[in-house]
């Protein structure tokens with residue numbers, strides 16, 4: 001398989017044009033969807049990307065080592081008992097997905113808060129929000145984020161509902177930047193861009209919509 005990192009950069013620039021008022025992160029989890037997180041991250045950082053999302057501590061450390069201290073590297077799975085201290089030492093930014101992770105992180109450093117606004121069962125649920133905001137008093141929130149459950153269908157009613165829930169929940173964290181959209185969410189419209197968008201699959205050439213995908217650059221070519 002041939003991987004064209006230049007095409008990854010072109011696709012990242014597509015999202016930059018798509019969301020001119022937002023910062024454009026790069027989701028490089030799962031080894032950049034199998035295409036090589038270190039080479040993808042290096043090319044994207046060179047093109048100006050400053051924010052990266054990985055899934056695990058190990059992935060985040062590899063990106064941190066490749067890019068040095070400047071860029072912000074989020075860890076989507078959040079901290080576990082055996083790696084919270086290591087994440088802090090490597091200046092990684094965990095995504096806190098539960099009250100247990102808020103407690104475990106113990107405001108060691110900046111973190112993101114994941115709010116569950118839909119059916120994905122990941123993040124702080126509505127009934128836990130008040131508790132979370134108290135537990136996070138004095139903590140530095142680098143981001144408040146949520147994930148759309150049905151964004152591949154741009155007209156799905158769930159999108160607007162989650163957006164409203166997200167805005168309501170975010171009022172508890174007035175100073176934090178906000179992020180709701182992954183690839184498909186970024187394509188729904190500017191109302192979904194907030195401060196930061198998080199394209200993953202779009203960087204690697206797939207629009208993420210059920211129909212009407214944009215023409216992205218081809219990243220992976222299989223030769224036989």
Ligand SMILES: *Cc1c(COP(=O)(O)O)cnc(C)c1O
Nearest residue numbers: 027147182183198199200201202
């Ligand atoms: C994987 C993931 C993304 C990227 O999603 P794509 O559909 O690949 O763009 C964004 N945010 C979160 C929380 C994710 O887990």
